[in-house]
Amino acid sequence: MLRIEQKTRELLETDRRFLWHPFTQMKDFEPPILVAEARDCFIRDIRGRWYLDGVSSLWVNLFGHRRAELDEAIRGQLQRVAHTTLLGLANEPAVELAQRLSALSRRHLGPQAPTRVFFSDDGSTSVEVALKMAFQYWQHKGLKEKQTFLHLENSYHGDTLGAVSVGGIGLFHQLFRPLLINTLQAPSPYCYRCSLGMEPESCSLSCLAKLERILKEHHGRIAAFIVEPMVQAAGGMVFFPPGYLKGARELCRKYNVLLIADEVATGFGRTGRMFASEHEAATPDLLCLSKGISGGYLPLAATLATEELYRAFLGEYEELKTFFHGHSYTGNQLACAVALASLEVFEKDNILEALRPKAQMLKDWLQQMSQHPHVGRAQGLGLMAGLELVRDKATKEPYGLKEQMGWQVARAALRKGLFIRPLGNVVVLMPPLNIQEENLHRMLQVLTQCIREATGAS
Ligand SMILES: Cc1ncc(COP(=O)(O)O)c(C=O)c1O
Known part of the structure; x- marks a missing residue:
């Protein structure tokens, strides 16, 4: 355990010294996850914690990580x-x-x-x-x-x-x-x-x-x-x-x-x-x-x-x-x-057919979330979705830049084992297409809690 902590610290220090991350303000930045491996829809960090990859590794991953046929093709x-x-x-x-x-x-x-x-x-x-x-x-x-x-x-x-x-x-x-x-x-x-x-x-x-x-x-x-x-x-x-x-x-x-x-x-x-x-x-x-x-x-x-x-x-x-x-x-x-x-x-795997019930689950959840007092807009199509968080639903006043409301939700999600990356005040969901229904359900539950936590309203 001590060795892992030391390795983690060394990697973080090396990252700080040599890497420049994309779309990232580097002053005081520390990557929240140091990826060690990944399987299916989950990624594991170097300390052994698993996270659901809620944005398909920035919208690229279709069938989860280490899919046998894809590994074999390479x-x-x-x-x-x-x-x-x-x-x-x-x-x-x-x-x-x-x-x-x-x-x-x-x-x-x-x-x-x-x-x-x-x-x-x-x-x-x-x-x-x-x-x-x-x-x-x-x-x-x-x-x-x-x-x-x-x-x-x-x-x-x-x-x-x-x-x-x-x-x-x-x-x-x-x-x-x-x-x-x-x-x-x-x-x-x-x-x-x-x-x-x-x-x-x-x-x-x-x-x-x-x-x-x-x-x-x-x-x-x-x-x-x-x-x-x-x-x-x-x-x-x-x-x-x-x-x-x-x-x-x-x-x-x-x-x-x-x-x-x-x-x-x-x-x-x-x-x-x-x-x-x-x-x-x-x-x-x-x-x-x-x-x-x-x-x-x-x-x-x-x-x-x-x-x-x-x-x-x-x-x-x-x-x-x-x-x-x-x-x-x-x-x-x-x-x-x-x-x-x-x-x-x-x-x-008949992917398009198989994602229909999941798209419906997402749609129902978006519908439900659109009632939340700080969700101004909840939209989706297939397995792509976004929830725009607003300070005032009636006037559509957005949260200020400083509040980083999208990031507040993302950080809360990370603590609960879900990795997402927001776009300003918009919480983005884009799981791999083959995510199992129970994992999608869990993801939506976690997000509901995190949005409630971050906005202070249920
Ligand atoms: C619609 C669209 N076009 C182009 C790009 C750029 O792709 P890349 O980051 O692979 O250069 C993106 C990336 O998010 C995108 O969403």
Whole structure:
């Protein structure tokens, strides 16, 4: 026991001296959990305590940790080759995965679905790729003025500069404005705080009207509209009102603007469908995938483009229609092998069917929690949910930054063996898709207690 305490102290000290954690104010920071191992939906710290992984290790893990088939896929691939470049070479797992993703896209998004697969490494790079493809496409098509992008207020598409340029969260993005490309921003259909209308239907219609005004005026210079289908996740789990996504799809078509669906967070079953775009039959022209693509095991991303878009890049070398973009680890064999295994598990375990009762359990709980005096908004879809905590329910006055209400709930949850990561005052739930019903039930019970504890109201 003494040895473990000493080891823990040493690791914490080494962390303090050498590591810079993402999205973290490092002054006085100490990681609350030093992970030693993980199994199923639980992670164990170095001291031997187990925690339920309530946010799927930042929204990536689909079937829990150390899933036998996924472990085996990596081991098997290691016996052949870990990585060779996709620049000038091909490899079996990358080719097979491209085919599988293409088929998956067509099956779920219809005959117009994007089916040509370009690999990269993470959500941000999949977005960079989509933006550059959309821009270059119009250059090849002769519509050279189409040089900017339209995005939503409150959106999050990653942390590289292109992705930040289409981001709409002041806290994360404002500082970097001088470095960014100029883009256009449309209102978010964040009905709870929408200045255009609060009822879902009027919020949806007025946000679409505003979107149309921007498209009508500027379509000649807009290459693409980028959107997180159905839910602005990092923006605080803001769920779209019915009709908004479908309406946006139709407007993009009407004004000859490409639609980029950033399904980095929502893809692979999170919202109860394989892709969130399916909820409103809103087939995009470009589809960004990452996070769950490898079951939460290895960094991997894919940008899928329509064949029509792809064909615009074909030509003689000297025409310079080539898409000059690629990363060192593009098409990495280990990542593609585990992604293939993950798709197998998806089918074998009938994941989408199996998560229905759990999605219902979550929905019922959200409904119940929406009555709580400090829950202003409780929304969810599939196994993604957010509860916005407010100081005053009647006026919607938020808790102040200093109070860190989301973190108060998260810290209380940690003491009870549940790991979650809030977004400001929004408590986020995103457990692995295969979480057992009793574990989900336990998670919701713990959260109820923690919200009561932190807000001081039951
Ligand atoms: C919708 C969306 N797009 C892009 C990203 C960026 O992904 P990554 O962190 O893998 O770069 C995220 C990350 O949370 C996301 O939620």
